[in-house]
Amino acid sequence: MTTTAASGICAGRVVIVTGAGRGLGRAHARAFAAEGARVVVNDLGAALDGSGASGDPAQDTVAEIRAAGGDAVAHGGDVATPEGAESLVRAAVEAYGRLDTLVNNAGFLRDRMLVNLDEDDWDAVLRVHLKGHFLPLKHAARHWRAAAKAGGAPHACVVNTSSGAGLAGSVGQGNYSAAKAGILGLTAVAAAELAPYGVRVNAIAPAARTRMTERTFAEAMAAPREGGFDAMAPENVSPLVVWLGSAASAGVTGRVFAAEGGRITVMEGWRPGPSADKGTRRSPAEAGDTALELLSRAEPPQPVYGAR
Structure with a gap:
């Protein structure tokens, strides 16, 4: 196991991590605590498909942080509901008097090929990933906006969690890929809208061993x-x-980073590629000829995960 000495980079900060009872969220919560942050550990304690609930995972992470000398409290609310998201932000303020960082991480999977994907499975995954990012972000942003208007100077941060599936797509994960791509769009908008209040918003696309990725990365593992x-x-x-x-990380906002093992990559997203302007309307045949010519000069798209 690789370890590094703590630097105290987050000393005094109050951090919320959603989905922090297991996997990436648990690792994030423990890492923040090791760097001096006080952590609100949120986890509904649901199964991999989102069913059920248990307070044990969040309490377990809190216990680990406290055993290592850190400070943490548990929150077991559903962040994909207005009540759960609002109570999460309130929990941070009531426990520690402030909120500095929100890490949106909670999620689950219901994988199906598109022809077998039920509407309920679509809605459930979009709800926990995309709505589960939007609602905590909304309530945290309201808190920071109020602080800014009251004369404060928040140095607040949001870290959203997308995925390679959101960047390139993943066979059998149409619902998950759509949700994770939506998080990238939400990140860009939030970074622009919240900048006047001293809030920075970025996203990561991680690749790591968790309950959600056991099958996807089986060979790598x-x-x-x-x-x-x-x-x-x-x-x-x-x-x-x-x-x-x-x-x-002052000054860094609206960015997406891929992270895997020892590699960090800045993802550059959709940018204009080859272009042609006729100056007037084309016929369908002309549009097709132009499109084919432009494609001949364009970079090929990244392969979809799982595509043959």
Whole structure:
């Protein structure tokens, strides 16, 4: 296991992490606490498909943080409901008097090929991932806006969690891919809208070993570990999240970072490529000829995960 010495980069900050009872969220919560943050650990304790609820995962993470000398409280609300999201922000303020960083991470899977994907499975995944990002972000933003209008100077951060599936798509995960792509759009809008209040908003697209990725990354997880380094450990992603959630990342907003093992990549997203302007309307045949010519000069799209 690779470890690094704590620097206290988040000393005094109050951080919310959703879905922090397991996997990436748990790793993030522990990493923030190790760097001096006081952490609100949110987790509904649902099964992988979103069914059921239990307070144990959140309480377990809190217990681990406290055992290591950190400070944390648990929150078991459903962040995809207005009540749950509002109470989450309130929990941070009531426990610690402030909120500095929100890490949106909660989610689950209901994988199906499109022809077999039920509307309920579509709605459930969009709800927890996309709505579960929007609502905590909305209530945190209201808190920071009020602070700014009252004369404060928030140095607040939001870290949203997208995925390679949101960047490139993933076969059998139409609902998940759509939700994760939506999070990227939400991140861009939030970064622009919240900048006047001193709030920065970024997103990550992590690849790591969790309950949600066991099948997706089965081959990578089975690969030998060079020099004892477990490239798929969730803890590899957390240092970037901690930095983005700290005052040290001042000036960084509206960005998307891919993170896997020891690699960090700035994703550049949709940018204009080859273009042609006739100056007047084309016929369908002319439009097709132009499109084909432009495609011959364009970069090929990234392959969809799982495509043959």
